Amino acid sequence: MxxxxxxxxxxxxxxxxxxxxxxxxxxxxxxxxxxxxxxxxxxxxxxxxxxxxxxxxxxxxxxxxxxxxxxxxxxxxxxxxxxxxxxxxxxxxxxxxxxxxxxxxxxxxxxxxxxxxxxxxxxxxxxxxxxxxxxxxxxxxxxxxxxxxxxxxxxxxxxxxxxxxxxxxxxxxxxxFNLPPAGGQDTYTVQPGDTLWSISRAFDMTVQELKDLNGLTDDTIYPGQVLIVRGTGFEQGPVYHIVQAGETLWRIAQEYETTVEAIKSLNGLSNETIQPGQRLQVK
Ligand SMILES: [Zn+2]
Structure with a gap:
């Protein structure tokens, strides 16, 4: 970063x-x-x-x-x-x-x-x-x-x-710095009672990362403030999907903006057969 x-x-x-x-x-x-x-x-x-x-x-x-x-x-x-x-x-x-x-x-x-x-x-x-x-x-x-x-x-x-x-x-x-365009960044609107610590926990970040990303010099935040919570520079944890009846790999890939091949590769699938209730890593 x-x-x-x-x-x-x-x-x-x-x-x-x-x-x-x-x-x-x-x-x-x-x-x-x-x-x-x-x-x-x-x-x-x-x-x-x-x-x-x-x-x-x-x-x-x-x-x-x-x-x-x-x-x-x-x-x-x-x-x-x-x-x-x-x-x-x-x-x-x-x-x-x-x-x-x-x-x-x-x-x-x-x-x-x-x-x-x-x-x-x-x-x-x-x-x-x-x-x-x-x-x-x-x-x-x-x-x-x-x-x-x-x-x-x-x-x-x-x-x-x-x-x-x-x-x-x-x-x-x-x-x-050859910065990539925004798009992978999420924002979070501060709610009453939130602290930097509680927000950092929710988004799996450290308080310091949160402060750096938002240019905060102290811990003061206010309800309604929009914070950037995770840039593409951060490692994202895996994302899982539980297969519902009637779903296909293609439809799940569409939903998560990925590809059938990527999901097959992540889950070691040799064909496109999936079962309702199956837990798939999608990202
Ligand atoms: Zn000057």
Whole structure:
């Protein structure tokens, strides 16, 4: 399972860059939450952790320590630029060669983000930023437009435009890790009285898996909340079916979206004869 660490820049008493009525910390958080949502909706085989999911102050060291302790596979730091320019650029650490894994990851990210946005392309850059240097895994820092340039700020004020920025990031991450499309994922709507522990038991997961998959940083859940409960990245236990009178292997295969051959193979059947009451493994 690919472990993706999303890092919305700044937060809390650190607004980041400000301009045209926008604060960088708000825009980076909005984009990062959308990236998480796109990844969880469209892809499977990954888990996401975020340096923050609300407007809170997190130091640079806390961010990289958190990602390192979690064992992230990719650190994606999202920022908005300032200083009077215009457009999009991204960074990897200065010591990395253009043929490094991190540079190859960045090439995919850059391509996917530029597919979605009409920002001027300012290119692929390198810098000795803390989050790039102190993260133990591949890391990228994206600068999505200039907050103090009216044309860029107007784009950043549009929720639809933030969606495009986020989709570019999500598709880039999906390409980097070759994430399979969603479909094998189930969701569960939290009921009153549920706890993460009770839900984890019900779906044969650990509490930590549940938290990672949903990007939860603490154990707080609320009734009505929709949780992803099992990605295709998890091993699924066998599924059994008790044969009912009149059923055929073909009909059972249809019901479980599998094939007659697969069921025969799972159960060591040499022909298609089955009996009512017989217990068949179907997956
Ligand atoms: Zn920033």
């Amino acid at each position: 690919a472990k993706i660490y999303l890092d919305p820049g700044h937060g809390g008493n650190d607004p980041g860059a400000v301009g045209n009525g926008l604060q960088e910390k708000d825009v980076t958080l909005a984009i990062a939450l959308k990236v998480r949502n796109y990844l969880n909706t469209n892809y499977s085989g990954h888990s996401i952790r975020m340096s923050r999911t609300t407007d809170t102050a997190v130091s640079l060291a806390q961010r990289t320590n958190d990602a390192n302790n979690w064992g992230a596979d990719y650190f994606v730091s999202i920022h908005i630029n300032a200083g009077g320019g215009t457009g999009y650029e991204d960074y990897i650490h200065s010591n990395l060669s253009d043929s490094s894994t991190t540079a190859q990851y960045r090439n995919l990210m850059h391509e996917e983000i530029m597919k979605q946005v009409d920002f001027r392309n300012r290119g692929k850059k390198k810098a000795n930023f803390h989050v790039l240097r102190e993260s133990a895994m591949s890391a990228i820092l994206t600068e999505n437009g200039f907050i103090d340039t009216v044309a860029d700020a107007n784009k950043l004020k549009s929720d639809a435009y933030l969606n495009r920025i986020a989709l570019g990031h999500a598709n880039g991450i999906a390409r980097v």
